[in-house]
Amino acid sequence: MAASSIAPEPSWSLRDRLGEVLHHLRMSGMFYCRSELSEPWGIDLPPLTGCLMFHVVTSGHCWLEINGFAPCLLQPGEFALVPHGHGHRIMSELGAPLAKLFDLDREEVSDCYELLRHGGGGTPATMVCGAVRFEHPAAQRLVRLLPSLLHVQAWNTIEEDWVRSTLSLMAAEAKHLRPGGEAVITRLSDILVIQTLRWWLAHHGSTQEGWLGALQDDRIGQAMTLIHRDPECGWNVASLAAAVAMSRSAFAAQFTQLVGESPMRYVTRWRMQLAWSWLREDKQTSIGDLAARLGYQSEAAFSRAFQRYMGVAPGAARKLQEETSA
Structure with a gap:
């Protein structure tokens, strides 16, 4: 290929360059699932190569356990992201009996949205979970840099109100699934995944090498x-x-x-x-x-x-x- 004569470009700020990466965070959803759970319950999620898996508790609580990390408790208003598709477990309490995800009966609402009901009939909890994939190489490069688990418990002050409003809307849609509700939940989920990556860049991006x-x-x-x-x-x-x-x-x-x-x-x-x-x-x-x-x-x-x-x-x-x- 012939070389080109390129005039020097104006200097871009760091915000511009990171914005270029974030611009490519367009994802394709593999599946989304609204879960209605009752204690005791536990779900064993298999590895999903190339996927980012996320969990949002809309009512109640759950424990998330991934090999090599201390278990973390998820409460409403928090967001957990497992970026590298590692298998992991979610449960009402540590040591709860586990069922394999794909062995459980699920109701298909659309091609990539399902309803799951599982548990022993005790205290209820509801969650929205899913698996998404980034295709663009810039996004894939960024994902490879992430730790094995991102657990966002507190958002930046400027973002907290709208993130909590987004989570509240997701909870309302999960509780009363209205026409088009699955489309609302999947799009809100995508926004929260991207916001979590922005949160990580803001808190940890400046310390990265490579x-x-x-x-x-x-x-x-x-x-x-x-x-x-x-x-x-x-x-x-x-x-x-x-x-x-x-x-x-x-x-x-x-x-x-x-x-x-x-x-x-x-x-x-x-x-x-x-x-x-x-x-x-x-x-x-x-x-x-x-x-x-x-x-x-x-x-x-x-x-x-x-x-x-x-x-x-x-x-x-x-x-x-x-x-x-x-």
Whole structure:
């Protein structure tokens, strides 16, 4: 691919660069479930590879237990996120008998929304739980940095009122499921997942190294954002260095040190990750059109790069994804 002459971009603030990442937090819901539970009860949730699983208690309480962590008590107004799809357990009390999630009877309300009723007839509790997936590589990169469990007990002051209002609305919809209620609950759930990630970035993002730390560097972060915004551009080390007003050698060394790989390897990896997500999302677009969207002058050049980085040809990857989602 030919190199491009790029005029230096205006300096972006850290807020702009993190905003670029948050912009890509568009998710696809795997399933959402409203649960009506009564003590004693316990549910064993299996691992769900590539998914983020969340739990909101709308009345009562529950314990959440994940291997390697102390059990945590969830109360109304709190939000728990298990970002890496690890198997875990929710229960009315520690040591309660457990039933496997997919062994329980569930009422299907829509393609991805279910009602579950379970328990021994004692003190009731209600919850909204779900599993979502992020397809965009920026979002996936962010998720990989998260701890195995996020438990938000107190929101920022500026957010607390509307988050609690959102949780109250979710609780009302879960209690009296009206027409369209499942759509309201799923959208509110998605908002709370994204808000939880924003909460984590605000409290812990500045302490991160690696990819997120590099994104927060004034010049390397700008270069990464250029790559994210315009993956089809004919980037090379010289054009990226010029865009952030650095010498070629200093830029290449600092980028590699902070990101953990060379600038051009990052460019190629980013394009291949985008291609992978596009193959999943856009089944009508030809491989040649995908290659053009990523700046490759031929389908053959794109296919070689894709197979080198992903270990499978684009056409085979699309077929594999179709079989997996069937």
